[in-house]
Every structure is written in C-alpha cells, then in structure tokens.
Amino acid sequence: MYPQSAPPREITAELLDFCREIEPDRDPIWIPVMRLPGEGAGREFAALKNHVARAGGKVQFGWILKEIPDWYLEADFHGVWVSPAGELYAVLDAPVGTPRHLFLPDSRRTFQGLTIPTRFRALSHSPDVQAVVRDAEFHAKLVSESEAMSRRTNYAQGGTARNEPCPCGSGLKFKKCCGRRA
Numbered sequence: 001m002y003p004q005s006a007p008p009r010e011i012t013a014e015l016l017d018f019c020r021e022i023e024p025d026r027d028p029i030w031i032p033v034m035r036l037p038g039e040g041a042g043r044e045f046a047a048l049k050n051h052v053a054r055a056g057g058k059v060q061f062g063w064i065l066k067e068i069p070d071w072y073l074e075a076d077f078h079g080v081w082v083s084p085a086g087e088l089y090a091v092l093d094a095p096v097g098t099p100r101h102l103f104l105p106d107s108r109r110t111f112q113g114l115t116i117p118t119r120f121r122a123l124s125h126s127p128d129v130q131a132v133v134r135d136a137e138f139h140a141k142l143v144s145e146s147e148a149m150s151r152r153t154n155y156a157q158g159g160t161a162r163n164e165p166c167p168c169g170s171g172l173k174f175k176k177c178c179g180r181r182a
Contacts, residue, residue: 115148117143
C-alpha cells in the first residue's frame with residue numbers, strides 16, 4: 001500500500017522554502033479542522049460558501065500543506081473559513097482524526113470554478129522520488145486541464161441559465177464561473 005500524505009510534523013526550512021515559491025510574503029499557520037455535517041466530498045467550495053452565508057465570516061483561499069516524509073511536500077489549493085471573530089478553520093476534506101492542517105494563505109488566487117493544480121516539491125535527490133514528483137505534477141495538471149475542457153464542453157451546450165448556481169459546485173453563479181469561459 002502506498003503511503004498517504006498528511007500534515008507535516010513540523011515546519012522545516014525546506015517547507016518554508018516551498019511556501020516562499022508559492023506565496024513569498026506569507027507564512028504557513030496551523031489551523032484546526034472543523035467538519036460540516038451533511039456536506040459531501042467534491043463540493044467543498046460550495047459547502048464553504050454556504051457555511052459563510054449561515055454562520056458569517058468569510059473565505060480565505062490558500063494552500064493546505066502535506067507531506068510524505070523523505071519523499072515530497074504537497075500543496076493543495078483550498079478555501080478555509082474565517083469566523084466572524086477572525087479565527088481560521090479548515091472545513092471538510094480531512095481524514096477522521098486529523099486535528100489540524102498547515103495552511104498557507106494566498107493573496108493572489110481565488111477559486112473561479114476550475115481546479116488549480118496541486119504543487120509538489122521533492123524532499124530527496126533520489127531518481128525514484130524525482131520521477132514520482134514529476135508524474136504527480138503531470139497528473140495534477142492533466143486533471144485540471146481535462147476538468148476545464150469537460151466543463152466548457154458541457155456548459156457550451158446551453159444546459160445552465162446565466163443566473164443559476166454553477167453546476168461545477170463553486171457556489172458562484174454560472175455567468176461568473178464556468179459560463180464566463182464557455
């Protein structure tokens with residue numbers, strides 16, 4: 001069985017260097033995980049937007065940082081909930097028992113309905129590790145591009161009205177999400 005990536009055990013110099021590549025002016029922070037009852041996987045951004053509408057606060061976009069020790073670091077683009085009191089919480093998408101995530105706020109990107117590819121950094125000079133990271137980066141880019149192409153094709157056929165919620169699950173109106181690119 002392959003090892004699963006998990007939150008890093010500590011913030012290392014290598015991790016900070018990786019963070020600087022992604023967002024030069026911000027430091028990663030530990031945030032607690034909060035599960036939203038009744039929300040399913042695959043619609044995290046819509047669930048987060050709905051939670052903000054119910055509970056107040058706002059969304060902060062950024063990167064959830066993970067690692068497979070001695071193999072690689074991984075950064076997944078996510079939104080987190082900023083409570084009305086200013087506290088950050090990771091909602092959904094955490095294995096049971098994960099008490100916190102390491103989060104890198106990103107002031108330059110927002111979710112516009114299309115997947116932002118996961119970023120990777122090898123922690124070893126081993127040719128095997130380098131190959132795994134290259135393959136993972138290629139796969140993440142391929143998934144992102146194929147999702148974008150699929151959405152443009154499906155929405156170009158006229159199945160969604162401009163002011164309806166976008167079927168991609170972003171929580172945005174169709175005209176401000178996938179309809180803008182169709």
